[in-house]
Amino acid sequence: MAEDALLRGNSRGYNFFPLSDPAWRDGSFGERLAEAVPVRPGAHSLLKRFASSLPGRLAAWALLAACLFSLAQVALIAWAGGEWTRWFHARNPLSRLLFASLCALSWHALRRGVGYAPGEWAEFGGKIALALFGVGAGLAAGEVLLRVYLQRTQSRQSIARLDAGAADAGQRRIRSTHPMAVIVRRSANPKLVYELKPNLDMEFGHRTLRTNSMGLRESRDYPVERQPRSVRIIGLGDSGIFGWGVNQDEDYLSVLESNLNRRADGVLYEALNFGVPGYNTQLEVESLRCRGLAFKPDIVIVGWCDNDFGLPFFIPQEGQWRRKDVSFLYALLFDREKFADIALCDVRDQRDYDQSRVPEDIRGGVDVAGVKQALTDLTRMGREQGFHVLVFGSMRREAVDICRELRIPYFNIRERIPADRYPKEYNIYFMHPRAEGHRVLARHLEEELDRLGWLTPREAAP
Numbered sequence: 348m349a350e351d352a353l354l355r356g357n358s359r360g361y362n363f364f365p366l367s368d369p370a371w372r373d374g375s376f377g378e379r380l381a382e383a384v385p386v387r388p389g390a391h392s393l394l395k396r397f398a399s400s401l402p403g404r405l406a407a408w409a410l411l412a413a414c415l416f417s418l419a420q421v422a423l424i425a426w427a428g429g430e431w432t433r434w435f436h437a438r439n440p441l442s443r444l445l446f447a448s449l450c451a452l453s454w455h456a457l458r459r460g461v462g463y464a465p466g467e468w469a470e471f472g473g474k475i476a477l478a479l480f481g482v483g484a485g486l487a488a489g490e491v492l493l494r495v496y497l498q499r500t501q502s503r504q505s506i507a508r509l510d511a512g513a514a515d516a517g518q519r520r521i522r523s524t525h526p527m528a529v530i531v532r533r534s535a536n537p538k539l540v541y542e543l544k545p546n547l548d549m550e551f552g553h554r555t556l557r558t559n560s561m562g563l564r565e566s567r568d569y570p571v572e573r574q575p576r577s578v579r580i581i582g583l584g585d586s587g588i589f590g591w592g593v594n595q596d597e598d599y600l601s602v603l604e605s606n607l608n609r610r611a612d613g614v615l616y617e618a619l620n621f622g623v624p625g626y627n628t629q630l631e632v633e634s635l636r637c638r639g640l641a642f643k644p645d646i647v648i649v650g651w652c653d654n655d656f657g658l659p660f661f662i663p664q665e666g667q668w669r670r671k672d673v674s675f676l677y678a679l680l681f682d683r684e685k686f687a688d689i690a691l692c693d694v695r696d697q698r699d700y701d702q703s704r705v706p707e708d709i710r711g712g713v714d715v716a717g718v719k720q721a722l723t724d725l726t727r728m729g730r731e732q733g734f735h736v737l738v739f740g741s742m743r744r745e746a747v748d749i750c751r752e753l754r755i756p757y758f759n760i761r762e763r764i765p766a767d768r769y770p771k772e773y774n775i776y777f778m779h780p781r782a783e784g785h786r787v788l789a790r791h792l793e794e795e796l797d798r799l800g801w802l803t804p805r806e807a808a809p
Contacts, residue, residue, distance in 0.1 A: 398457045407457040414450035417443045428683030440681045490676045538633050543623055555595040564589055564620045571641050576804045577615040581639050583631035584650025587778045589622035597782045602789035614804050628655045628721040644734045646801050651740030652778045656714055719749050726753055735801050739792055741776045758795050
């Protein structure tokens with residue numbers, strides 16, 4: 348009967364004692380029950396027993412080795428500044444740090460933690476929390492200090508870095524026939540962005556290229572002081588007036604200077620080529636303002652090219668030191684390519700830029716409004732400094748409209764030179780004429796300056 352017995356030896360492993368058993372009367376029921384129900388060891392006891400065994404000791408050493416190996420991989424990633432690819436591949440430093448931390452905690456539990464009392468585990472947990480807080484605070488402070496440092500010093504350092512990189516350009520393998528990055532350098536004037544390197548004497552696009560001490564594509568230096576009975580012309584522009592694809596002294600400004608001096612009329616004619624490939628009108632006018640006005644020109648020729656409506660070829664991108672979606676410290680340690688992209692005020696070519704990072708004053712020089720503003724500034728300088736301005740080149744309608752609105756004299760090759768007058772291979776309507784095309788343009792430019800009456804020496808002018 349159920350009331351006469353406790354279960355003993357049934358299929359579930361319980362023991363029943365009859366109610367008539369003497370244990371109920373003599374008080375030994377507890378001892379009998381303890382004997383009947385086996386005590387199973389707890390998890391802590393099993394862990395302690397395992398930790399003292401040979402497999403446990405081997406597991407502890409394996410965890411320590413895994414921890415150290417993961418930390419070594421993190422160190423190699425930091426050393427490389429990105430993915431480590433020598434001998435083995437290592438990336439994702441955060442996941443490796445997390446894995447190393449888990450291995451270290453597991454090793455500590457096997458080697459030390461098995462002897463902890465409950466209170467000691469609580470104390471150990473507090474130490475871990477305090478250490479995590481200290482590391483987090485240190486990383487946050489490092490992030491803030493790095494951003495402050497970049498914001499205060501990076502602009503200057505970016506110029507130094509570009510100049511340092513340019514110093515070993517001769518050691519680099521050049522895969523382009525027109526390696527722009529080899530002939531230009533970062534300008535100290537942030538509005539000018541970049542400029543030609545001085546004292547070049549090299550082959551560029553299989554053509555000879557020389558620059559003088561000022562970084563102008565000229566075979567000689569021009570004195571700043573004006574000579575008696577002289578006419579001084581300054582040419583502004585990009586690759587067209589620079590003479591892209593022609594030898595030294597074959598650009599139309601050099602040809603113009605030679606043609607004018609062959610007159611032998613007692614006047615010294617000087618034509619200084621301030622053209623830089625990739626400039627737009629805004630940079631051309633800035634170049635005149637900060638470098639050309641010292642030469643006191645009589646005439647300024649703007650060598651027009653339709654891409655003057657766009658951004659310059661090389662574009663500065665501002666550092667993004669206030670971004671909240673990226674860690675600069677992490678990028679500096681583990682992804683230095685990204686760090687250079689997001690943190691440094693670098694210079695990129697127009698094929699690879701983020702327009703949102705282009706400085707506002709550079710973006711303001713593009714399109715019709717930007718060109719109009721630049722030419723307005725140029726005409727104002729002309730009135731103040733006493734020089735004439737002529738826009739010369741193959742001009743589309745928007746450029747012509749700007750010149751008409753601002754009353755700037757212009758010579759539109761498309762309108763003034765019939766299409767069938769010269770061989771097509773001269774490319775006079777193209778932004779990069781051949782040498783024969785430059786000679787044609789020089790002759791037409793000379794005729795136009797004569798027609799305008801601008802070739803009179805300043806001293807002899809009424």
